[in-house]
Amino acid sequence: MTDPHDRSVTGFRTRFLLAVSAWAVLVAAVLVAVPLAFADRLPDPLATHWGPSGRPDGSMPFAAFVLVLVVLWVVVAGVGAGVGARARTLVRRTPRAWYCAGLAWAGGLMVVTQAFTIAANLDRGDWTRAAGMSWQVVVIVAAPIALGALGRLAGLRGPDVPPAPPRTRPRIDLDPGKRPVWVSTTTAPWAAWLAIVALAAAVALAGTALSGLFPGGWRAVVPLAVVGVVGTVLSSVSVRVVPEALTVSVGPLRWPSRRVRLDRVERAWVEERYPAQVGGWGYRGLPGRATIMIRGGECLVVRYTSGGRLAISVDDAEAGAALLNALIARQRPSVER
Template identity: 70%
Template sequence: MTADSSVTGFRTRFQLAAAAWAVLVTAVLVAAPLAFAGRLPDPLATHWGPSGRPDGSMPFAAFVLLPVVWAVVAGTSLAGMARVRGEIRRWTRVWFCAGLAWTGGFLIGTQALTIAANLDRDDWTHAAPLSWQVAVGVAGAFVLGALGWLVGRLGPDDAPQAGTQPGPLIDLDPGKRPVWVSTATAPWAVGLALVAFAAALSFAVAALWGVAPTGWSTALPLALVAVVGLAVSSVSARVTPEGLTMAFGPLRWPTRTVRLERIERAWVEWRSPIQVGGWGFRGLPGMATIMIRGGECLVVRYTSGGRLAISVDDAEAGAALLNALAARQHPSVER
């Protein structure tokens, strides 16, 4: 009970500290432009070319909306962290803190440089040039990110290692061929792909008709977004006596098969996108997660020691069948 209370207390303090940082950055981003509003031109310079001279502007009313960008980033990150079950592991904390610190520092630095360059100028075209100052601002953001990384390393990391308990197991009928199939779909990814495809098609048609000759430069990246969106929109997992087969996207292509002789055992874990760094194929071969949606994941451990996690429904049944098949394949392996 003491250990659980200690972990819960640290989790609460960690989330409060992250929320405090988010509020502090928001306050700075809101207060700074308002404090100098009377000394800034409208519009003000917000972009500088390779020569260091200003070549783009933005209305002051739009510039003061910069905190909205931060609110979306910080709010989404904090909400995702709040959904993580149990202890927030150190690996997750360091990336979360580093990312939040870097983003906040980058936005504050960008705003500070913009205000300083426009201060007391009668027109945005007369804003001060920027060159080495940009490098200093970016470096400052990375320093804050490094500090966030160090802060994230503080605290406990003593949760039991995933998969130390035996995974589920079922009895197999020797006269039948068992098969388990399950899928997971991310509707947002399907929607993103459809919108991107529709936009790409519109720009392509406009380019063909000569309405927008440069439309191809926009259509091609949007088409790529559509393809990637469809690829990460769904995953299907299939367990047979031959092994575990994964298929991706609505066309169930490409596919990947892990032969049964390579699988030592399987179990179920709850994972969220923020724990693994986002959606899609996350991590490196041998320690990867196929993240389509947060929730239960089928986790397999290879005989070589590597692991693979797949976010699919009914993961416990898939793990149980894999364990039974692996036990029949490797009867001497202790489970």
């Protein structure tokens, strides 16, 4: 028979994803419709940056202004929808609440920023005569935070399925005559595509800026390049276990890399962790209690003899933990078997 609880959770996830999709479409519609509605009353280019004095000191073509915000939101919403469609953490209250808070804050920030930018340029013949920014900055910062808080409250509603308990310490028997090696690599296609899109956009903007078609494009080149580099680093993680050490490397070039001597490792096990639980993707937390989060799900967790912990989202984590525990037991026979 089908568990009624499973049906209720599945129904909740379906409704939740529909609500998230509706929010994504609503924000995208506002980002497109509002500037188009006021297009005939806006200068082109229009002021998009204000200096410390509160006066406009940077501009952007109208089409580019609309396109940048829409593309940015599509990337954010697309990544969010992908996480929501695949991650089981949406049936857990705390990570779901922060997931909602993040989407609400991001959408609110883009809409509010666009609204005040349009208001400052409205009925101004030239971007240099755009209205100044003073108290508006406070609203631009505070309003998305308030919207994020509402999103978090909305995310607290619904089921709260407890996470699976940590698995017992896996073990394997080692052949004394052989040198065991375990290597596993996990990739995140979304990060790779994000890097490709960001780097391509950076190159295109640099080209248009050099040609004089879009002189203001230089302002976006560096942020897009940074996003591309970060996306490349987050696109994969590789873990290697040999009798001497545990090595963790990130990115397609396997750099940067971290090597931990086996005599510093106390034990290893497997846990399920998700980005919403640890604060997002990448290297999360502080030294001594950190997670390298590439994708949600099975993670290899290592406890150091100093008491610190490191979790890595990697495939076949159970085999890696089993080999680590077996190597530790062989080095230190007094370790509990």
